Amino acid sequence: MSRGTLRFAPMQSRPTKFTIKMGGKVHEITPCTNHNRQKTIENDQNALEVPTIPSNSDNKGTDHIPNASSSSEYSTEDDENAPPPYPDSQKQMVLYDPSSNHSNAITSIQNKPRSFPKKHLDPKRVVPEVGAFTVQCANCFKWRLIPDQEKYEVIREHITDHPFLCATTRQWDRHVSCDDPTDIEQDGSRIWAIDKPNIAKPPPGWKRLLRLRSEGSSKFADVYYASPTGTKLRSTPEVEKYLASHPEHAQGVAINRFSFQIPKPLRDDYVKKRPSQNPERVQPIAWAGPVDNLNLQIAEPLAWAGPAENRNGMPEAKKRKYDFDCL
DNA sequence: GCCACCGGTGGC
DNA sequence: GCCACCGGTGGC
Numbered sequence: 001m002s003r004g005t006l007r008f009a010p011m012q013s014r015p016t017k018f019t020i021k022m023g024g025k026v027h028e029i030t031p032c033t034n035h036n037r038q039k040t041i042e043n044d045q046n047a048l049e050v051p052t053i054p055s056n057s058d059n060k061g062t063d064h065i066p067n068a069s070s071s072s073e074y075s076t077e078d079d080e081n082a083p084p085p086y087p088d089s090q091k092q093m094v095l096y097d098p099s100s101n102h103s104n105a106i107t108s109i110q111n112k113p114r115s116f117p118k119k120h121l122d123p124k125r126v127v128p129e130v131g132a133f134t135v136q137c138a139n140c141f142k143w144r145l146i147p148d149q150e151k152y153e154v155i156r157e158h159i160t161d162h163p164f165l166c167a168t169t170r171q172w173d174r175h176v177s178c179d180d181p182t183d184i185e186q187d188g189s190r191i192w193a194i195d196k197p198n199i200a201k202p203p204p205g206w207k208r209l210l211r212l213r214s215e216g217s218s219k220f221a222d223v224y225y226a227s228p229t230g231t232k233l234r235s236t237p238e239v240e241k242y243l244a245s246h247p248e249h250a251q252g253v254a255i256n257r258f259s260f261q262i263p264k265p266l267r268d269d270y271v272k273k274r275p276s277q278n279p280e281r282v283q284p285i286a287w288a289g290p291v292d293n294l295n296l297q298i299a300e301p302l303a304w305a306g307p308a309e310n311r312n313g314m315p316e317a318k319k320r321k322y323d324f325d326c327l
Numbered sequence: 328g329c330c331a332c333c334g335g336t337g338g339c
Numbered sequence: 340g341c342c343a344c345c346g347g348t349g350g351c
Contacts, residue, residue, distance in 0.1 A: 127332080211331080218334050219342095232330085235344050260343070274335085274340080 128191060128212040132184075138163035140178035143186070147172050150201075153208070159197045191270070193220065193263035200257040205249065210262070213271075220271050221262040235260060 133152035134143045144166060146152040151172065155164050169176040176183075186192060202208045205228035212221045224232045225239060228249050233239045239258050243250035265271060 213333070217332085222332080237344075262342090264341095272334095 127214045130210055130212065134184055135159075135164045137166045137178060139165050142166065142178065142180075142182035143184045144169055144174075144176060145183040153199070153201045156195065156197060156199055157201050192266040194266065195263045196259070196261040199259045199261060203253045203257055206253075208259075215270050216272050218272050218274070219262070220265050223260045223262055225258055 133146040133149065135146055135152070135155055136143055144164070146155065155162075155168070166176050166178045166180070184190075199208075202225065207226040209224040209226055209232070210221055211224065213219055222234065224234050226232055227242055227246070229246070231242060233242055236255065236258060240255060243253060243255070
């Protein structure tokens with residue numbers, strides 16, 4: 001069954017590329033350094049431009065294409081940086097970031113012009129952007145670039161019931177068949193992520209925005225919905241509040257058409273892991289402090305001793321926060 | 328003050 | 340471990 005995958009290339013050399021693959025489609029994403037982000041601003045008018053695929057592409061079409069029967073096909077003999085396999089259940093949607101498009105095979109696609117970063121200007125951090133969308137053919141498993149976000153969203157919305165095929169590209173006059181080389185290789189030069197299938201298209205006038213976070217963040221990405229008035233909403237409760245306060249925009253807009261699901265990076269080390277909450281991990285801190293640190297002396301028994309409620313009557317659910325406060 | 332970006336919590 | 344949600348923050 002066609003599903004979606006979204007992959008991002010490794011970030012060893014920055015900037016790198018991102019690809020999102022959905023229902024047989026591949027979306028390209030460009031990580032933004034301060035430099036290329038500025039370039040993005042200068043080229044705002046080019047947002048969502050259709051990628052160009054050179055006819056003499058080096059792609060062989062089959063070497064690196066994941067196969068439905070084997071999740072190990074991302075590995076190649078000559079590419080040690082190939083991303084790890086992704087689940088068979090999610091193979092159709094991919095995101096990648098083409099900001100460092102050394103292959104010249106794909107033109108950057110921006111789902112929305114991005115403003116120059118105002119915060120967190122650590123030059124070492126690269127905030128990637130979705131530069132293109134890609135979907136995998138359910139028949140030949142080759143990746144096909146999707147011209148723009150809207151087409152990608154249409155495919156993603158019905159990917160399970162209507163698997164993407166190479167022939168689907170005829171809808172935008174590409175006339176690609178399963179005999180043609182793949183549009184994009186999963187060669188480790190981009191960051192790939194698996195997108196979620198069957199996400200409803202945003203209601204008319206609304207825009208679904210995917211903002212990738214830099215490597216090492218606690219989350220891979222954030223989803224926002226831009227309302228018809230330009231308000232950015234970042235959760236279902238916020239959307240509900242907006243619809244309640246803007247009845248003129250709530251007509252025929254069902255809340256279940258909003259999804260804040262984010263793609264999953266193929267590289268599981270892209271996102272910083274949440275620290276283990278195993279008490280053993282905290283133990284050194286408990287007895288490393290000054291002897292006269294009363295807080296530390298109190299914190300230790302809270303971490304390990306006693307029933308669900310500590311001696312202060314604090315519920316178990318609150319205990320961890322209390323422990324951190326002590327530390 | 329705004330807002331893009333990030334971290335963290337709590338529920339599951 | 341994943342995810343939904345939301346508070347914090349610092350550049351503008």
